[in-house]
Amino acid sequence: xxxxxxxxxxxxxxxxxxxxxxxxxxxxxxxxxxxxxxxxxxxxxxxxxxxxxxxxxxxxxxxxxxxxxxxxxxxxxxxxxxxxxxxxxxxxxxxx
Numbered sequence: 001x002x003x004x005x006x007x008x009x010x011x012x013x014x015x016x017x018x019x020x021x022x023x024x025x026x027x028x029x030x031x032x033x034x035x036x037x038x039x040x041x042x043x044x045x046x047x048x049x050x051x052x053x054x055x056x057x058x059x060x061x062x063x064x065x066x067x068x069x070x071x072x073x074x075x076x077x078x079x080x081x082x083x084x085x086x087x088x089x090x091x092x093x094x095x096x
Contacts, residue, residue: 016024028035058066
């Protein structure tokens with residue numbers, strides 16, 4: 001049975017174990033349509049990496065704004081307090 005198209009993504013990234021990589025290679029050699037899809041995945045993967053590398057790092061100002069927004073969000077968020085239970089709760093009894 002042919003593997004789904006997404007199965008080859010980790011293989012394209014080189015993150016499969018040797019055993020799983022061998023299984024993918026066998027599936028690709030047994031199924032020309034799967035091999036065609038895999039080639040398209042590899043091309044798109046390479047194009048995505050190339051595009052991301054061309055984008056470069058964000059400017060220092062953009063990073064400062066991001067971190068300031070994160071800090072402001074954290075400062076405005078209510079802190080959760082943990083309640084300690086000093087004695088065991090008994091089931092079936094209500095305390096008032």
